[in-house]
Structures are given as C-alpha cells and as structure tokens.
Amino acid sequence: MLDHTLPRAGVPPWDMLPWPAYLHLVIFVHRVNGLTAGLYLFERDPAIHDRLRASLHPNCLWERPADCPEHLRLFLLQHGESRRVAQAISCQQEIAADGAFSLGMFADFAPTIRAHGAWWYRRLFWESGVLGQVLYLEAEAAGVRSTGIGCYFDDLFHDLLGLSGDEFQDLYHFTVGAPVEDRRLTTLPPYAHLRR
Numbered sequence: 001m002l003d004h005t006l007p008r009a010g011v012p013p014w015d016m017l018p019w020p021a022y023l024h025l026v027i028f029v030h031r032v033n034g035l036t037a038g039l040y041l042f043e044r045d046p047a048i049h050d051r052l053r054a055s056l057h058p059n060c061l062w063e064r065p066a067d068c069p070e071h072l073r074l075f076l077l078q079h080g081e082s083r084r085v086a087q088a089i090s091c092q093q094e095i096a097a098d099g100a101f102s103l104g105m106f107a108d109f110a111p112t113i114r115a116h117g118a119w120w121y122r123r124l125f126w127e128s129g130v131l132g133q134v135l136y137l138e139a140e141a142a143g144v145r146s147t148g149i150g151c152y153f154d155d156l157f158h159d160l161l162g163l164s165g166d167e168f169q170d171l172y173h174f175t176v177g178a179p180v181e182d183r184r185l186t187t188l189p190p191y192a193h194l195r196r
C-alpha cells in the first residue's frame, strides 16, 4: 500500500500531478501483522528527511522496521499503542482507533506556499485527495476498507509530533480496517435512480 503512494513518472494517478511529493504520512499502526504497534513516519520523498529530523520531537526513535524494503522510507518514531491519541486527533471518531491503522497526511507547507504562491494551498489538497483515492483502492485490493477523515484537530497532531510554526501542516487523515456494516443506513446500487 505504501509503495503505491509513491509518485512515479508515467504511472497513474501520479502522472496527473506534475510536482514532487509534498505530502508525507504519519501512521498510527494499531493492528498490522509484522509491525509493532506505534507511531510511524513515511517519507514520500527522501529529500525531506533532514528537515523533518530537525523539526520532529528530539525523542523520536527513527528506527527502520525489520525487513522493510529499502525504497520504503518508513521509520518507527514511537513504540506502543496510539489508538487513543489517533481517535482524539480525528475528532474522537472511533474509526481512527478501531482499525488496522490510521494516518495523517501533512505537507511541506510554508516553504511550498512561499516558493509558488498562495494558490498552491489548493494544490496541496489535490495531492491529499489523490493519496486518499490510492488508499481507498489499496484497501479494497487488500480485502479491507477505508474512510477519508476530514474532521481532525491539526494542532493536536502537530503537538504530538513536536511541530511548531507553519513549516509543516496537517492536511487530511485516513483510516483503514475491516468494515462494520452500519445497519442504520440504506445502501442502494450506484445510480439506482436511473432507468436502465
């Protein structure tokens, strides 16, 4: 799943965004086989590494998980369960805590806006939307389900990581896990209102 979030030239949907990855992932790993529960960082562009190391909490572990493929820049920042804080950050929504993992997408923010102009604010959200679409598809392919989470407390997320100022900015959250059918809702086939 992480591999498919990496931009590659000529590979959809990433060929739609003609810029390097400005968004990176902080992953709350709850229940993933082969990975200890904890807080992880996934750098979608290695060029961000030194600036992130200088900005994140000094007590972050920066450990590479065993057997992690070399090209996946996944780092364990903090051991231990992060379900409660994941739920709190996502406006107390249980779906952020009760699945396999949830994540926050944060942007290399102020430098990008300063370099390109304020209109890039929207483009950073486009990147988060494409990431969300990829994750929706990857979750289905892995036999689980997922939900984009647009209700989150960015300040709480920044505090957890030790981020201050606007160099980096939380933009969107996402959660992946086994589905629980909500029987209060009626599900119709797509375009059920159209005559065939």
Ligand SMILES: Cc1cc2nc3c(=O)[nH]c(=O)nc-3n(C[C@H](O)[C@H](O)[C@H](O)COP(=O)(O)O)c2cc1C
Residues within 6 Å of the ligand: 093, 095, 147, 148, 149, 150, 151, 152
């Ligand atoms: C930008 C965005 C933000 C969302 N935020 C949340 C959220 O905070 N909590 C939640 O349960 N679902 C959230 N969703 C998921 C929607 O509730 C819904 O599951 C999804 O849009 C599919 O529903 P539909 O098939 O009825 O369109 C979000 C979806 C999008 C696109």
